[in-house]
Amino acid sequence: MHEMSLMAGVFDIMEDILNQDEVQAVKQVRLVVGEMTNAEPEALQMAFAAYAKDTKAEGAVLEIVRAPVLARCRACRQEFPVSGLFFFCPHCGQSGLEIIQGEELLLESLEVE
Amino acid sequence: MPEENLREIKVMANLLGANDVQAEVNRNHFKQKKCLAVNLIGSPGAGKTSLLEKTLTGLGTEFGTAVIEGDMFTSRDAERIAALNIPVLQINTGSACHLDSKMVNKILPAFAWDTLDVMIIENVGNLVCPADFDLGEDFKAVVLSIAEGDDKPEKYPVIFRNAKVAVLNKIDLEPFTEVDLAKMKAQITAIHPEIKIFEVSCRTGQGLAEWTAWLAGEIRAVKETG
Incomplete structure (x- = not known):
């Protein structure tokens, strides 16, 4: 359940925004969670509800956008989605891949009123 | 409240930002001290502490070694390492299922760094959560006992993708x-083609010499070049 730790990160980042007088309530929180992370959406929802209680974010919708794994081949420079946990370039067969998407854990945006 | 009062605030901030910043501080510390730092990760019972005992003994006196033990409640593992006369400190994480960079940073001052060439950080037994938390290590090493089943790499791909080396333990089984x-x-290999794989048995000693020799090479590389 390291989702509690991750959610602590979300509320640390949001703290300054929640403290602003002109922000009355947070209606939506949008996270981007890469497929190559171990954050479980359901556990994040539970952690969010726990942290949001008695704050301006209580009752807000937590939207979780899953980011699929994209890689770039260091040999031929092509970019492609990694499917089936097979980290070889489908174009040239090389293994030297750079993951360019799918490892992120981001607080993307908030909707407030 | 009418709809038009709704507004969007773009944030784009990393949830692990605070952990990652602290991890960089730790990494600089290890680098300055020319000390290799290894984050040892595996499920409960994979044989992390047994591997540590064999590895520390196998490394002999060439290097200054020390250990940080992560465990939710007990200090059993730290006691096993202390029995080898190797400096060891315990971090009890309580309810947390992983070590984070702040917990590690807090106890760094307690070690005699000028005598150390390698610091092995044994994480809480768990293949999931520790994989997401950078401690500032040079690399992650994953320990998997073969009795856990051949489907485990596929089920826990993040750790196998993020580790530099995989030690398959209990090969005698x-x-x-x-x-x-x-x-x-x-x-x-499909998940991480560049990963080093060692097959060992901490019980019979099979494969331990190869693993230890590889690790010694990694320690020397950091010691000599910084």
Whole structure:
């Protein structure tokens, strides 16, 4: 359940925004969670509800956008989605891949009123 | 409240930002002290502490070694390492299922760094959560006992993708299990083609010399070049 730790990160980042007088309530929180992370959406929802209680974010919708794994081949420079946990370039067969998407854990945006 | 009062605030901030910043501080510390730092990760019972005992003994006196033990409640593992006369400190994480960079940073001042060449940080037994938390280590090492089953790399790909080396322990149990070792290794390689794989048995000693020699090479590389 390291989702509690991750959610602590979300509320640390949001703290300054929640403290602003002109922000009355947070209606939506949008996270981007890469497929190559171990954050479980359901556990994040539970952690969010726990942290949001008695704050301006209580009752807000937590939207979780899953980011699929994209890689770039260091040999031929092509970019492609990694499917089936097979980290070889489908174009040239090389293994030297750079993951360019799918490892992120981001607080993307908030909707407030 | 009417709809038009709704407004969007773009944030784009990393949830692990605070952990990652602290991890960089730790990394600089290890680098300055020319000390290799290894984050040892594996499920409960994979044999992390047994591997540590064998590895520390196998490394002999060439290097200054020390250990940080992560455990939710007990200090049993730290006691096993202390019995080898190796400096060791325990971090009890309480309810947390992983170590984070702040917990590690807090106890760094307690070690005699000028005498150390390698710091092994044994994480809480768990293949999931520790994989997401950078401690500032040079690399992650994953320990998997073959009896856990050949489907485990596929089920826990993040740690196998993020580790530099995988140690397959309890290799002596192969005749007594249904595990398909070739399949296990093929899965690991598909997820991380560059990963180093060692097959060892902490019970019989099989493969430990090769693993220890590889690790000694990694320690020397950091010690000599910084």
